Amino acid sequence: MQTFFAAFSANAKTLLIATLLLGSGAFGKAWGQCTTCSYSVVNPSKGITYVLVGGETLTIERNVNFEGTVSIVGNNVRVINLGGITKGGGILVGGNSAVIRNEGEINNSNGVGSGGFLTVASGTTGTVLDNLGTISSQDIKLNAPTTVNNGSAAITNAAWSGYVGNNFTAAITINNFGHWSGEVHNFPGGTLTNSGTWSAYFTPGDGTTIHNSGTWSASDLNYSGGLTINHTGGTWKANLNGGTRLAVNNSGVWTKGFNFPGTGPNSFVNTGTATLDRYLGMGSATTITNSGTMLITQGMSDISANSSLVNSQGALFRVTGQFVNSGTVSNAGAVANTGNFTNSSSGTITGPPSPQRGYFTTGGYSSNAGSFGRGNSRLDFCNGTNPTGFDSQTGSVGPSTTYCSSRPLPVELAAFTAEVVKGQVQLRWATASEQNSAVFIIERSAQGEVFGALREVSAQGNSTAVTVYAADDAQPLSGTSYYRLRQVDRNGAVAFSPVVQVRMAPGMQPVLAYPNPATDRLTLDLTAAAAEPCAVRVLSLAGQVVRTATLPGGSVQEMPLAGLPAGLYLLQVRTAQGSTVQRIEKR
Numbered sequence: 001m002q003t004f005f006a007a008f009s010a011n012a013k014t015l016l017i018a019t020l021l022l023g024s025g026a027f028g029k030a031w032g033q034c035t036t037c038s039y040s041v042v043n044p045s046k047g048i049t050y051v052l053v054g055g056e057t058l059t060i061e062r063n064v065n066f067e068g069t070v071s072i073v074g075n076n077v078r079v080i081n082l083g084g085i086t087k088g089g090g091i092l093v094g095g096n097s098a099v100i101r102n103e104g105e106i107n108n109s110n111g112v113g114s115g116g117f118l119t120v121a122s123g124t125t126g127t128v129l130d131n132l133g134t135i136s137s138q139d140i141k142l143n144a145p146t147t148v149n150n151g152s153a154a155i156t157n158a159a160w161s162g163y164v165g166n167n168f169t170a171a172i173t174i175n176n177f178g179h180w181s182g183e184v185h186n187f188p189g190g191t192l193t194n195s196g197t198w199s200a201y202f203t204p205g206d207g208t209t210i211h212n213s214g215t216w217s218a219s220d221l222n223y224s225g226g227l228t229i230n231h232t233g234g235t236w237k238a239n240l241n242g243g244t245r246l247a248v249n250n251s252g253v254w255t256k257g258f259n260f261p262g263t264g265p266n267s268f269v270n271t272g273t274a275t276l277d278r279y280l281g282m283g284s285a286t287t288i289t290n291s292g293t294m295l296i297t298q299g300m301s302d303i304s305a306n307s308s309l310v311n312s313q314g315a316l317f318r319v320t321g322q323f324v325n326s327g328t329v330s331n332a333g334a335v336a337n338t339g340n341f342t343n344s345s346s347g348t349i350t351g352p353p354s355p356q357r358g359y360f361t362t363g364g365y366s367s368n369a370g371s372f373g374r375g376n377s378r379l380d381f382c383n384g385t386n387p388t389g390f391d392s393q394t395g396s397v398g399p400s401t402t403y404c405s406s407r408p409l410p411v412e413l414a415a416f417t418a419e420v421v422k423g424q425v426q427l428r429w430a431t432a433s434e435q436n437s438a439v440f441i442i443e444r445s446a447q448g449e450v451f452g453a454l455r456e457v458s459a460q461g462n463s464t465a466v467t468v469y470a471a472d473d474a475q476p477l478s479g480t481s482y483y484r485l486r487q488v489d490r491n492g493a494v495a496f497s498p499v500v501q502v503r504m505a506p507g508m509q510p511v512l513a514y515p516n517p518a519t520d521r522l523t524l525d526l527t528a529a530a531a532e533p534c535a536v537r538v539l540s541l542a543g544q545v546v547r548t549a550t551l552p553g554g555s556v557q558e559m560p561l562a563g564l565p566a567g568l569y570l571l572q573v574r575t576a577q578g579s580t581v582q583r584i585e586k587r
Contacts, residue, residue, distance in 0.1 A: 041068075050069070072094055129146060176214070255276070317331075436489050442485060481501065
């Protein structure tokens with residue numbers, strides 16, 4: 001439209017606008033600004049082409065399904081849609097500082113080219129698109145920097161379900177307060193702030209920044225180039241894939257494991273709680289800075305020669321599996337791991353100055369071939385099987401290093417029991433007092449010798465009164481099982497409870513279902529079932545069937561719960577071996 005108008009002289013432009021105004025219903029008071037002009041579109045004029053030349057406001061009234069075209073060729077124009085922009089209708093933005101406000105619906109159910117379009121021309125600036133209604137159009141093309149607000153702090157039911165595809169060709173700012181489910185491919189860099197619900201497939205380009213304080217429920221986020229994620233609250237469920245640089249700043253609760261890109265530089269700054277559910281691949285040139293709690297539940301790769309870990313005073317960094325350092329570790333808090341501990345020849349580990357001290361606790365073979373606690377660093381190293389030092393020591397150890405010292409037991413355990421109840425093992429324990437306790441880890445063994453972590457329960461922390469804890473083993477082993485508690489305090493010190501044992505008669509056990517309580521989906525561990533179809537049903541407590549599925553046995557599968565009201569339900573799983581029923585909770 002800009003190109004079309006540019007071909008006319010100033011007089012011809014005025015003549016054209018006047019012709020449009022008188023002959024076809026289009027308008028524009030003059031070729032310039034019109035700060036007081038406002039117009040309404042009602043049904044008799046719903047098919048007209050409107051040309052807005054600057055400073056005007058056009059309102060598409062309620063109950064109007066607009067089928068014409070709004071061409072914005074001037075600056076500071078407002079278009080307010082209270083009705084619908086549907087077949088044949090659309091908006092072309094060719095001026096600067098345009099505001100498009102949708103309180104109705106913009107859709108094109110018949111696909112691109114069928115109307116319901118919005119195009120922002122390249123070269124324009126300052127366009128703002130406020131959606132307070134529903135946008136399901138697949139024909140949104142933003143060819144210039146645009147700010148998109150889906151909902152607002154006060155309006156959280158706005159919905160954007162339109163497929164955007166590759167139609168963003170300039171850096172875009174998206175602020176989502178409502179529900180965004182429309183796929184966005186090749187996002188060309190910019191900022192996305194989500195405080196609502198984001199369930200869309202999203203592929204951000206280089207330089208994209210995501211601020212999340214809402215629910216990010218998309219299963220995967222495939223990115224290219226550099227990506228920054230600032231997670232301050234809410235729920236993050238996406239797996240991170242690809243890219244060349246990654247920076248994550250977490251001050252909320254982070255639950256997803258991932259691989260840092262192989263090139264970098266990468267960073268993870270944690271001031272909240274991060275419990276990674278997948279293996280952590282460290283990549284290259286990666287820095288982890290932890291002043292909160294980081295629990296690496298599925299292991300991690302080596303800290304490479306150009307990577308580092310900074311663990312602050314009072315912070316806990318715990319790894320299920322081995323801990324290998326070939327880079328730089330600065331620890332003023334607690335670093336604990338369950339497997340072998342290795343500080344290689346290129347590794348440097350330091351601690352804080354007096355009077356502070358950093359703590360390392362390992363559950364496996366320990367080896368130091370590098371530098372541990374050099375200078376005035378104050379570190380304590382504790383190997384559960386060798387409380388007097390490293391199992392292999394060929395490197396250097398600083399003069400202020402201690403071994404398994406200055407570690408008062410943080411918990412006075414009063415009781416620990418295990419009992420079989422309705423096919424599950426109920427574990428109960430109580431503490432008489434606690435001092436800086438962090439977490440209880442329930443461990444299980446089939447022989448009473450080699451124990452594996454089963455689940456974790458957060459500790460009280462500090463208490464002088466009796467505290468009672470409870471947890472269940474929903475899928476116990478057949479025959480005799482042995483249980484113990486591994487208690488970890490905030491400084492990384494570890495203590496073990498006495499071992500208790502129970503006997504489970506052979507028979508069909510409930511299928512492991514997690515998480516419980518669940519939100520939008522439930523994971524079912526069917527690996528113990530035969531590789532045959534398993535009938536799964538979700539029933540109300542009154543016995544009414546509310547969800548069914550057929551899932552293959554011999555594998556781990558997901559059961560969708562989206563759309564079910566929050567509450568308690570019964571989960572019935574029928575396999576070739578028999579049928580089990582257990583209670584689940586939907587949040």
